[in-house]
Amino acid sequence: AEDDEFRSWVGLAKEALVKGAGIFPDAVVAVDAIPRTVSHKPRRFMLAESFAAGDYRDQLLRTDRAERERNAESPLAQALLGKSDPKRAEAHHVAPERVAAVRSALMAELSRMSSAPIDPDRGLMEQGITSKRIIALQARLTELLGFKPSAAFFFDYPTINDLAAGLAEAFEKRRAGSIGAEAKAAGKTSASAEDRRIAVVGMSCRFPSAASPHEFWDLILSGASVFKPMPDGRREGAPVDPEGRSGTLSTDRGAWLKGLDAFDPEVFGINAMEARSLSLEERLLLVCAWEAFENAGISRESLRGSRTGVWTGLTSTESFEHYYRESPENYDVYSLTGMLPSGASGRLSHFFDLKGPSVVLDTACSSSLAALSDAVEALRSGRADLGLVSAVGVITGERGSIALSRMRVLSASGACRPYAESADGYIRGEGCGALVLKRLADAEKDGDRILAVIDGTAVGHDGRASSLTAPNGRSQSQVIEAALQDARVSADDIELVEGHGTGTPLGDPIEVEALERVYGARGPRTGSARVRLGSVKSQIGHLEAAAGMASLIKVILALNENTYPPMHLEGAPTGRVDWERSSLMLSLSAEPWDRRKGRVRRAQVSGFGITGTNAAAVLSEAPAQKRLEKKGEE
Numbered sequence: 001a002e003d004d005e006f007r008s009w010v011g012l013a014k015e016a017l018v019k020g021a022g023i024f025p026d027a028v029v030a031v032d033a034i035p036r037t038v039s040h041k042p043r044r045f046m047l048a049e050s051f052a053a054g055d056y057r058d059q060l061l062r063t064d065r066a067e068r069e070r071n072a073e074s075p076l077a078q079a080l081l082g083k084s085d086p087k088r089a090e091a092h093h094v095a096p097e098r099v100a101a102v103r104s105a106l107m108a109e110l111s112r113m114s115s116a117p118i119d120p121d122r123g124l125m126e127q128g129i130t131s132k133r134i135i136a137l138q139a140r141l142t143e144l145l146g147f148k149p150s151a152a153f154f155f156d157y158p159t160i161n162d163l164a165a166g167l168a169e170a171f172e173k174r175r176a177g178s179i180g181a182e183a184k185a186a187g188k189t190s191a192s193a194e195d196r197r198i199a200v201v202g203m204s205c206r207f208p209s210a211a212s213p214h215e216f217w218d219l220i221l222s223g224a225s226v227f228k229p230m231p232d233g234r235r236e237g238a239p240v241d242p243e244g245r246s247g248t249l250s251t252d253r254g255a256w257l258k259g260l261d262a263f264d265p266e267v268f269g270i271n272a273m274e275a276r277s278l279s280l281e282e283r284l285l286l287v288c289a290w291e292a293f294e295n296a297g298i299s300r301e302s303l304r305g306s307r308t309g310v311w312t313g314l315t316s317t318e319s320f321e322h323y324y325r326e327s328p329e330n331y332d333v334y335s336l337t338g339m340l341p342s343g344a345s346g347r348l349s350h351f352f353d354l355k356g357p358s359v360v361l362d363t364a365c366s367s368s369l370a371a372l373s374d375a376v377e378a379l380r381s382g383r384a385d386l387g388l389v390s391a392v393g394v395i396t397g398e399r400g401s402i403a404l405s406r407m408r409v410l411s412a413s414g415a416c417r418p419y420a421e422s423a424d425g426y427i428r429g430e431g432c433g434a435l436v437l438k439r440l441a442d443a444e445k446d447g448d449r450i451l452a453v454i455d456g457t458a459v460g461h462d463g464r465a466s467s468l469t470a471p472n473g474r475s476q477s478q479v480i481e482a483a484l485q486d487a488r489v490s491a492d493d494i495e496l497v498e499g500h501g502t503g504t505p506l507g508d509p510i511e512v513e514a515l516e517r518v519y520g521a522r523g524p525r526t527g528s529a530r531v532r533l534g535s536v537k538s539q540i541g542h543l544e545a546a547a548g549m550a551s552l553i554k555v556i557l558a559l560n561e562n563t564y565p566p567m568h569l570e571g572a573p574t575g576r577v578d579w580e581r582s583s584l585m586l587s588l589s590a591e592p593w594d595r596r597k598g599r600v601r602r603a604q605v606s607g608f609g610i611t612g613t614n615a616a617a618v619l620s621e622a623p624a625q626k627r628l629e630k631k632g633e634e
Helices: 001-020 045-052 057-072 074-081 084-093 096-113 131-145 160-175 212-224 271-276 280-295 318-324 336-337 342-354 363-381 400-405 440-445 473-487 507-519 544-559 624-633
Strands: 196-204 310-311 359-360 386-393 432-438 453-459 497-498 531-534 585-588 602-608 613-620
Touching: 074 096, 096 131, 096 160, 096 544, 131 473, 196 212, 196 363, 196 440, 196 544, 212 544, 271 544, 280 342, 280 386, 280 432, 310 342, 310 363, 310 544, 336 342, 342 359, 359 363, 363 386, 363 432, 363 453, 363 602, 363 613, 386 544, 432 440, 432 544, 453 473, 453 544, 473 507, 473 602, 473 613, 497 544, 507 531, 507 585, 507 602, 544 602, 544 613
Parallel strands: 310 359, 310 386, 497 531, 497 602, 531 585
Antiparallel strands: 196 432, 196 453, 386 432, 453 613, 602 613
């Protein structure tokens, strides 16, 4: 009876220590007397010496035996150590009901450690469970189960749902005699030659005056440009000077996003303090990623733990820097992740629980296509089974525009006129877009809706050109030829080019000459064989890191709408190009993109970075069977 009373007291003491101090004691013993100094302070070292010498061994043996018997009857032990289906154990498959029982028992154990409600789908540390309390939980599980999970176990399985599944799986492996022999499959092997093509199975966007792909296509067909003065709250007082003198803006016009403050952090499990440090770029990426997966018919639950990679084109978190530039006192524990560009892709992988590569690429204006190229290679090699490619650009202040004005690349007249005689520079724009990619063979096998196919990509650099920022036509030709080679098609197979076309009087003719070098290599193409050329920057400006994403989505929409997209041209085409003899023609009106007999409709997209990194991609329409299925659905 005394032992029972003592064990009850021990349990209460342990619970009080865990809940009050986050400490789970290894052992609790009763002492006859506490040795003290002359000033009545406890002589703790004498108690420690007695414990180490084994003076309490008999007491510990009695209480430990009873504790083990009681622990074996605990809900958690029963859930994990109960009978199992031998076939499931051998295959390391865990019954869902076992995982549910473990989860319920873990929730009960945690309620002893913290009075705050616990969300089983959120990370423990996100909910205020400190590392000290996690160590206490580790000790408690060791006591209950006779199995000590490593401290890393709780970080590998950060939520209660994850922890329940991880513990259940670990004990199934113990039953099968394979604990410690992690035999996870290395994933799918690299794609065969036939599997090199990559399917686009989902997309989303936020572009100026277009909050969805559908609205973006309507804007393209309208031919309207959407340039307006910088919104209130972003102007910082720099005067407008068409000459771009020091400290001035060549123009205050741009293509702006609406509703940048319309973000609900609770949807993404982000607390109020962290949300304050979240850059506008990260907010846009979260929303577009969610919508892209939704567009692809992929649930968040199915993504958890998957080998999905994230590739993000991003030049800077300008919105974060603008917010904190004059207010360092606003820095908090979340500031660094809002400041680091790598936080953009990391947050996407974290929120969706994605285990594949997670990378931010900054190659300036070619960032979107560079991100796409990396994703394509990862899917081909088997390093990922699904890819999220996204890009974003936000303009919250004047500093970037002042620097670009000094470089004389912004339009003093306040319009972006690609391939036009009146071109005098580009207009900055904002936007975000996302694509969901999958190996074509997997997409067909899984019955996915296929929006388009990425046949090939390439990335290269100008090398030592005339200057770091000067365009190099031969390098542009080389990267386009490399993309065609990667796609295993010829220049004759391309019917549409979505060009880089920024509206600079020198850069655009250099680009057209580079294109002519590729598409007119066998002699000028005439009539319907000419390649149509356009640039969406004429309507929404230069989105910089997200520019290539806008171009990609425009081409995907054109392929699905069977329409050559129109380009807004203000005035006459540039006289620096001999258009009559060119193999290219400007795509100035929406015309049917008919499928020629025996041919697949293909397009090529270009993106050239201001620091010399060039990128290109080759896209084609969905396979014939998918086109038939889509027509049947309509």
